[in-house]
Amino acid sequence: MSGLPPTSSVKRWLVTTNHKDVGILYIVTSLFFLLFGGVLALLIRLQLVQPGTQILADAAYYETVTAHGLLMVFWFLSPFAFGFANYLVPLQIGADDLAFPRLNALSYWMYLLSGLLFGVSFFQSETLSTGWTIYAPLNVPAYTPTPGATAAVLALGMFVVAVTASTINFLTTIHHARAEGMGLMDMPMFTWSILATVWMMLFAFAALLGAVLILASDRVVGSLYFSATEGGALLWGHLFWFFGHPEVYIVFFPALGVMLELFQSFSGNRLVGRKWTIIAIVLIAVQSFLVWMHHMFLTTINLEIKTLMMASTIGISLPFDLLVFALIYTLIKGRIKFKTPFLFAFGALLLFILGGITGVFLGAIVLDYEFRGTYWVVAHFHYVMFGGATALIGGAYYWFPKITGRMYDELLGKIHFVIFFVSFNMVYFSMFMAWETPRRVFQYSQDYVEIHQFGTIGGFLLGFSFLIMFYNFAKSYVSGEVAGDNPWEFTRTAEWAVPSPPPLENWDGRPSYATGRLEFLERGHAADGGEPAAADGGEPGGQASSDRAVSDGGHAHGDEAGDYVLGDKHHSHASIWPFALSLATFVALLGASGVQQSMSFVGGPNSITGVDVVVSNPFYPALMLVGAAAMLYSGVQWGLEDFYAPPAEVASRWPFDGIEKNKLGMWFFLASDVIVFGAFISAAVFIRVNAGWMSWDPLPAEIPGLINTYVLLTSSFTVILALVYSKRQERTKMMASLAATIGLGLTFLSIKGWEWHHEIYDKGITLTQNPHGPPIQSTMYYVTTGLHGIHVILGLIVATFLLVRAYQGHYMHDHRPIEYFGLYWHFVDIVWVFLFPLFYLV
Structure with missing residues (x-):
């Protein structure tokens, strides 16, 4: 299947592999999970109106807190950013699509269905109630024995598979499909932020996948990793936080990229210290893997190692100082236009500065002993993660005209910002004021009742502000003013050089920066084509070639099915098998979630082999087998499908010149798998050392x-x-x-x-x-x-x-x-x- 139905058809969205369609799906779905997690947040705020039980029982409150954290961190923040990345990165680097379109669709469907599997876990007795960090030994069946808790763990594993697919795709695309003449240092800052993010994701999420697979083995087949006395709890801490600290920057970097783009667009000034900003981003990405242990200052790790981690934690703040000063000086030297996108970007900078300063307290061993486990951590965490991600809301307003071809309502946008910014600080700054409140607990001192009530009012105002945004976007999409190709005065990136919304194939000609400016050449030819536009300075413009030439000199032409013809080959845009494979995986994992509760082993010490098995409930085992069979069938059909996604004819590919894109993608996959096996081998070594190496x-x-x-x-x-x-x-x-x-x-x-x-x-x-x-x-x-x-x-x-x-x-x-x-x-x-x-x- 290669044709695309019209956008009004449901089938279009089930079969599409086009990066812009997938980007829209990511954005819409992540906003759904924002509402899901936001409703849970309001339940938490209602519980905190008074100390003690209000509307939720103990277990329900712990489930709510856990689900809120997991949904916001995993299913909202990063996917929201990568919705924009899916839509914009190929446009910004001059690519026709992501390197592996079907893999891109697979990553989306795995993401969506993993979130639905997490939602289903609420209906399987109880879901996880461990907190979003899923600490051991609370994460083992002895403490959370229900199929719902197992389903939540498996949902997280499925989500990580989606992330891995997306990571491989973006790395291959950015390193293999940049337009001619676009070196790494020439890329737009948003694309640079995504490149740094996916490099971190390649290793960080692989470590998380290893940890989740080990935890899944404890829960599904009954192994003993995290229930072991030989360091099981400490092992989870090491594996999780090796992922968990880079995750802070994985969430923040796309928002930083948005800030960097918007500060330039609305100040009319190029980024001050651009080269040093890129160097700072790279340094932070590397250092993020070297500071995980500062999350474990309260463990039995010796003081010398803790001191080293404290020094490295303080050290990682230095490149951030450079980023902040670069943003500030860019504004000082510019002519600022206070449009809604800029207001959110500037607000994000203010919120992140406060989050970063309060985080320095937690990086000091002595202060961490005092603040750990309190609402100081909760407040700091939200100022960094949600505060930084405020820029993504600005990005939504900024690129809304490009995606829809319509302008949003500026007045409603500014009202949204004011209510959002004020209510944000009402909620989270009040947590600093009531910092002695224990985190994840609804019992607290009577001294803080009024402060928590103030925060609850702010929480509902914060939720209301998003309703304004949804209304603004919906109204503007239907009847907003036509935006034109570029409604902003000082844009610098290539997505503004094409119509709004962009055509299915992105470009009429082949984008090139060989002359230092954006030009559109005939495909397969080296002639000038169209009026040049600035690559990263001035306002892009230019006319694309009307014919799409191919390397053999023939011309491509569009057809009604949504393909374009390359000589005698069709560039495919549709496939049902990413959806089918993801759905099969969902069914298999849903079945696996209840296997341990559905089967019992009898017959003596050897019963764990499965020789003597009593099946009390065949539903879950049957579901798992059906899902596994469907996965095999879908995978075979994927391999048999005639799907054509050609690599870029001419591209800048340093440092992977001469490497075919499929081989490069395989290298990236194997690099992530090295970390997965590294997690298992490290776990074996760690536990053996704790148990006595020679015993x-x-x-x-x-x-x-x-x-x-x-x-x-x-x-x-x-x-x-x-x-x-x-x-x-x-x-x-x-x-x-x-x-x-x-x-x-x-x-x-x-x-x-x-x-x-x-x-x-x-x-x-x-x-x-x-x-x-x-x-x-x-x-x-x-x-x-x-x-x-x-x-x-x-x-x-x-x-x-x-x-x-x-x-x-x-x-x-x-x-x-x-x-x-x-x-x-x-x-x-x-x-x-x-x-x-x-x-x-x-």
């Missing part, structure tokens, strides 16, 4: 593991042979090599299955029982090697798909699918090289 003997015998090592290494060799024969166009030998790879992979799984059977039945070592050592040792062995086994199974499914396609005559003239599969398979083999000594030798 454990290797669980399995080394001979089966050694044989499996040889088997996997040999399978890497056969994959290389398949690639060689594909390049030589020797189909029979290529098929034989792929078949040998599949055979070796099945051999590996067979040996692993025999080994597990031997450990369980002959030695009595199960997932939760180890008569020869600590139970946590067997948990780590089965779960970590199990994760690796799942990777092997996925690889075998792909290899089988490739073998069938090779039999049908494919890959004789395009060997790249074999090469990319080989990269994945080699990675799986390398991981085993690390797991073998960890569990078999040491």
Whole structure:
């Protein structure tokens, strides 16, 4: 399927892969989750009108606080920003679309359905009630035993999968599809902020995925990671905050990018210290991974390490000082126009400064002991996260004319800002004043009753301000003044050089900055095309070429289905399989959420193997199996679909010149998977050190593991042979090599299955029982090697798909699918090289 129905059709939004459509879906959906989380926030404020129970019982209040935090941090703030990123980044860098359009659609549907899965968790007895940080051991079934709590954990995992898909897509696009002549240092500041954000996301969210997978194994299959006495709670703290502190900047950086763009557009002045601003952003991105432990000052970590973390925390504030001064000096030297977008951007700067200053208190060990666990932290957190994200609201007003072609109501926009800014400070500054209130608790001193009541009034005013925004946008979309292509006087970025809203294919010609200014050339030609416009200085303009030329000299033409033709190829814009695969994943995870409660194991110490299983409720297991089967079917259909998304003909690709876009995307995926396995291996090492490094003997015998090592290494060799024969166009030998790879992979799984059977039945070592050592040792062995086994199974499914396609005559003239599969398979083999000594030798 490649055609796009009209925007008035529901089908359009189910099948679209166009980056602008996906961006709109992200924006609208994130605003829905803003309302969801906002209603929960108002319930919290009503509970705090008086100390003690008001409208929510104890458990319901804890669930509400947890859900509010998770929804706002994960399902609103970042997705709202990436709605704009989806829409604007390809336009700002001169790309036709994101590098992988179907992957982009998949990331959206995984995001939406993960949020719906989280919503469903409320109806499965109880959802999570741990706080948004999901601290151990509260996160294990002993304390939160319901299917709803498990569904919430799995929803978070599904959300991280969506983030990973989006991250890979943006990294590949920005590094592979920038217009000719646009170097990294020439990119608009909003795109720069997104680039820094997705680099952080690639590693931070991979660490979170590792933590969530470990937690899911505790909840679904009954492992013992975070219920273990050998440092389980501290392990969660390390894994979560290695993600959690970069997440602060992952949320803030897109808002910073909006501020940087809006300060230039509404001051009429170029950003002061642009180069140093970019350097500061890079420094912050790197440093964000080096300060996670300041969230753990109250743990038993020794004072020397805490002191080091305190120094690094204070150090990360220095690049932020540079950013703030760059913004201020840009205004001082400009001619400010106090339009609604600028007011929100400027308000965001003021709020973030206050949030940053109050955060310095928490970076000091002694003060952190006093403030930790109080409303000081809650206030600081909201001033940074929500305060900084205030700029995103300004971005919504700023790009509303571009997305809709209509102007918003300026008076209503300014009224919205005034009510928003005043009520924001009523809510969150009152928390500083009542800072001794314990966080996540509705019991507090009578001295703070009036302050909390004042904050509650502010909370409802804050909610009302968003109703003004929704009314403004809805009214303006229907009957607002026509905006024209560029309603602002001092814009500097390429999205304002195309019509509002932009056409489906973005550009009539090929954007180029080869001359230092934005020009539109005929595709496939190096002639001047149209009136040049400034790349990052002055007002963009220029006329696009009326014909879309391709590299062979033929001309593309649009059709009614929503495709454009490139010679004899169609650039595809639609596919149903991202939605289908996401829906199947939703069904499978919903089923997995209730498996542990639906099945019981009987028959002695070996029952955990599943030999003696009593199914009390077949609904959840059946749902999981149906979802898994649908995932397999959707994945195969995805691979069979004739979907064409050509790379940019001419582009700036430093530092990845000469790297094909699919290979680059695979590299980014494997980089994230390195962190996932790194989380599992680090968890094993951490818990073993806490339990006593030399007190454990290797669980399995080394001979089966050694044989499996040889088997996997040999399978890497056969994959290389398949690639060689594909390049030589020797189909029979290529098929034989792929078949040998599949055979070796099945051999590996067979040996692993025999080994597990031997450990369980002959030695009595199960997932939760180890008569020869600590139970946590067997948990780590089965779960970590199990994760690796799942990777092997996925690889075998792909290899089988490739073998069938090779039999049908494919890959004789395009060997790249074999090469990319080989990269994945080699990675799986390398991981085993690390797991073998960890569990078999040491």
